[in-house]
Amino acid sequence: MATLKLQSLRKQFAPNVVPVKDISLTVEDGEFLTLLGPSGCGKSTLLRLIAGLEQPTAGQIVVGENNLTHAPPGDRNMAMVFQSYALYPHMTVAENIAASLKIRKTPKPEIQQRVSTVAETLGLSHLLDRKPGQLSGGQRQRVALARALVRNPEVFLLDEPLSNLDALLREQVREELKQLFETQNKPVVYVTHDQTEAMTLSSKVAVLLDGLVQQLDPPSRIYTHPANKFVAGFVGSPQMNLLSLKCQGYRAILGEFSLPLPSLSSQPEAIDIGIRPEDLSLATEDDEITVRGDVFLVENFGRELLASMKINGSNDVLRILIEPDRQWEKEGLKLAINPHRIHWFDAKTGDRLN
Template sequence: MARLELKNLNKTFSPKVVPVKDISLTVEDGEFLTLLGPSGCGKSTVLRMIAGLEEPTRGQVVLGGEEITFRRPGDRNMAMVFQSYALYPHMTVAENLASGLKLKNVPRAEIKQRVAEVAQLLGLEELLNRKPGQMSGGQRQRVAVGRALVRQAQVFLLDEPLSNLDALLRERVRADLKQIFATQKAPVVYVTHDQTEAMTLSSKVAVLNNGYVQQLAPPDRIYSHPANLFVAGFVGSPQMNLLTLPCRGRYALLGNFQIPLLDIPTVPPQIVLGIRPENVRVARPEDEYIIQGRVFLVEHLGMHNLVSVRVNGAHSESEPQTVRALLPTDQVWSNEEIKLALPPQNIHWFDVESGDSLVGRQRVQTMS
């Protein structure tokens, strides 16, 4: 097993097309790193450079202390699972699993043993004689993963492997993948635009946008301490409330209400307040930061209602400030005045121009 290092990777197709501008990160043995970001952020291009399917314009790919930047894909001892499964339709499951080993001239007895072990691990024993056209999407995906596992590679690469599955099947296969790769000790690099996959599967997440890593951290840290506005808005469902507010003295003004800026050395003319809907609650008498407004939209989400509230005194009627809250379904909210609490330990502050976080939640907690 080996550490995978990416050093200042850049991929330039033309002066106007630079999907990867400068990316550096490290994946240790046993780590599951997810490259998360919207379409066009560079995540699949990074994966292809790791695999050797694209050559970097600049930068290095290092595996186990050895540079492999320009080594051929077949010489990298990496296994890749594609979005389209990429199974041979004329071969059985057993033949698909064994195909990569045969190309490497692995002895027949060892091939048989490895195929049997992977088939048992993935629950494919009864499918070994079937062809891909005779199987469901979830079964084909397990075969694609099995073909990667049977190689016993140094690194596993997965390019949006669940995107072709329906929602229920995706949830089941996602749980399977988490268990399967928990038993592997090799680095795993997983590409997706689905934040649920990133948060549930990963030991570490790299959020990408515009060719750069916006934040690299464990999933819980990404969620609770977003480094900038992009990460705050991209990670989390429902999306974080992000409100651009004017400042006066040591306060941010949200409509008729003042919110103290407790731990910001230099207060700017404007600031962005961020708070997740699940952290906004119906106000209690003992709450410190209370706002009031009128409910104008209620979205039923099963266990909760997503309630949208126009804050009193916030801008004009044509440009109101809206706060969304995840509230229990035991009360019906419809076009009525409501008081909401914004717990100070859950508030994030961001710079309007750079988008960078101005204060971490942990420091707010010590001041409040």
Template sequence: MSFLKITNLRKSYGALEILKDINIEIEEGGFLVLVGPSGCGKSTLLNTIAGLEPITSGEIAIRGRSVAGLPPSQRDIAMVFQSYALYPNMTVAGNIAFGMEIRGVPKDEREKAIKQVADMLQIGHLLDRKPSQLSGGQRQRVAMGRALVRNPQVFLFDEPLSNLDAKLRVDMRTEIKRLHQRMKTTIVYVTHDQIEAMTLATKIAVLKDGVLQQFGSPADIYNNPANMFVADFMGSPAMNLLQAKVFQNGDGLAVALARPDGEPLKLSVAHAPAALGAYRDKEVVFGIRPEALTDPDGADRNARALVEGDCLIEVVEPAGADTFAVTHLGGKEIVARLRADVPITAGQNARLAFNLDKAVFFDPQSQLRIA
């Protein structure tokens, strides 16, 4: 049985519909990340789970019990906000203990819980300080500690790392992942950062304009995007999406990709999805991740369908562990991810290997993946 289940959920403000028929479920101990661009409805969805926003229709159930009409205090959830929401006049210990004091937890139990979470979050040396004396990362740990002492059924995180600098975000992301692995508590986490989503989640829900675009594991979302929005949004650099024409090639299919100068680049598509046959002599959108477009010596030797082609390299971007090369195919600028030491020069042709095991195809009109 699903631990947290959201069924046919809708949320409207008057005539404006914010969430449109959302269906999501997560197992106990799962880490669900709600991801999408600003204004997609992810924070509103989190607030409906928390009870901070009433739903217009649908159902929210935790451990098989409907919580749709319950106030936040009766849902057994704890929330960590983007703004930390700490009391400035209280110490770290006071902030962590405040909720327990309100609930009448005995002092010895409070002190034991404070020590436990302080040790877990490595903030024991900060317990006598005020929030104004803490860094952003330390304040976030205190906010997490205040939630942890509640020992709730579900933790809710609303973009908790967005106020931190880049390095601290990475460090705190690791801490949250370690915390989840240790406690095995159910977490729902909101972010607009798809790297956070990929690294933290056991399941990802991608939202756009209040509509659930895809729900699945990080690997499924990344490798088998349901539509062009998911393909473009999830991944850094983003998936290359280019116009291609499907044609018959012997007993199989191939795609032709226009080049700025010269003949189109033709790639034989082994193991093509069965539905691609319906697009013979038609245009499709051909999707391939930058890491599946690389120098021949750096290509995946286990790939069943490696096809090579010459491309004019326009820009070379060394990036430490990798080198990114920009070329034009299918009427678009696309990015290849190469080995760091590969000899490649802007303005010259280079041989690139296409791993077509990793290629996906989309209908240009519906923008849905051709399965």
């Protein structure tokens, strides 16, 4: 049993290159933490710090009772899976999987037994004699995973392990990964910029930007209560509609309507709101809050249409999901907004207000 703890971790490469500024978080046994964020936000750097491949400028890395902040990578019982797989091209699959055990001078019969168990788990048994060059991308990916699993490490670290796979295979391996790690009961830290992976795999997601954690929560909470405008816009596909509204008194002006503001200490001049496309609907007579506009773009996703509507009298656009068999008009379309699903953000700081 081992909990991974990061305490005020910082990594500065140069005076103005600080991809990890001040990050503290805990990953318990059996927890699957995903580091999610745009390219360059410091995800890989944070993972490499945990693995010991980079030295932190400040802060601590603790596993269980052991402070590993300055331990060399070989002394940390962690297994890392890289995006590039990093397999040895001249070795067979079996030799690749066994390599780390060999270095640790594990007895031969035990190596054979562990390799064959892991190969079985990952459906690699029939490929053990092949070289990496004779495998498909998905198979190579599984060998990289097998190499991590066979070591029976205290902590798993994975850096975008699925990003080299095509969409279908990624979905399949993602499901396999989920089942696999559910049985491991170890802390897992998983890096991705793919929000579908973050949402489906994780027990917790840390959304990163500018070297800081923007939000650390279970994926469902991140989706329903994004902590700020960045998280709101980054998580969710199609993206959340984000609008800047003028305020009059304690109401925000949206088209012909005004919306009551969430409770605030002072009256703002402007406020930002977010509405997910699925929280808009084609209006009926009974709907209280409606917006009108003209649709200028329709994208067909098969299961639903994504329509982009310019709001009358403004340049703002709302995107809405519509079932393909519904009857509706592109011009003068009237949308209803579910008032309980509006996300309110401070216009200056971007922080969530409700």
